[in-house]
Amino acid sequence: MGELVNSGMLNVVSLAISVVLLVVGLVVWFFVNRASSRTNEQIELLETLVDLQKRQNALLRRLCEANEPEEKEAPKAAEETANSQDDDFIRLVAER
Template identity: 75%
Template sequence: MGELMNSGVLSIASLMISVVMLIVGLILWFFVNRASSRTNEQIELLEALLDQQKRQTALLRRLCEANEPEEKAVPKDALDEVKEDEDDFIRLVAER
C-alpha cells in the first residue's frame, strides 16, 4: 500500500511542477510579447518621423532656393584683396 501512496504523491508532484512551469512560461511569454509589440510601435513611429523630416528637408531646400538672392558681379580686385588678407592672416599664425 505504501508503494501506491508514493507513486500517487510523485504523480501529483510532477503535475504541480508542470503547472508551475506552464504558468512561469505564460508569464514570460506575456512580457516578451508585450516588449515586442512596443518595439514594433516605436519602430513605426520612428519611420513616420523620418519620413516627415525628409519632407521638411525637401520643403526647406525649395524655400531656400526660392529666396536665394541673385549673385551680383563682384569685381576681381575685391576678390584678390580678400585672398591677400587671408594670406596675411595665415602668416600671423605661429607654426609649431
C-alpha cells in the same frame, strides 16, 4: 501499499511542477509579447518621423533654391558697406 502512495505523490508533484512551469512560461510570454508590440509601435513612430523629416528637408531645399538669387545680391551690398567702413576707419587714423 507504500509504493502506491509514493507513486501517487510523485504524480501529484510532477503535475504541480508542470503547472508552475506552465504559469511561469505564460508570464514570460506575456512580457516578451508586450515588449515586442511596444517595440513595433516605436518603430512605426520613428518611421513616420523620418518621413516627416524628409518632407521638411525637401521643403527647406525648395525654399533655399527659391531665395538663392536674393542671397547673391546681399553679399555684394555687404562688401560695399565693408569697404565704406574701411574708408571711414582710414579717415580716422591720423597721418604722421
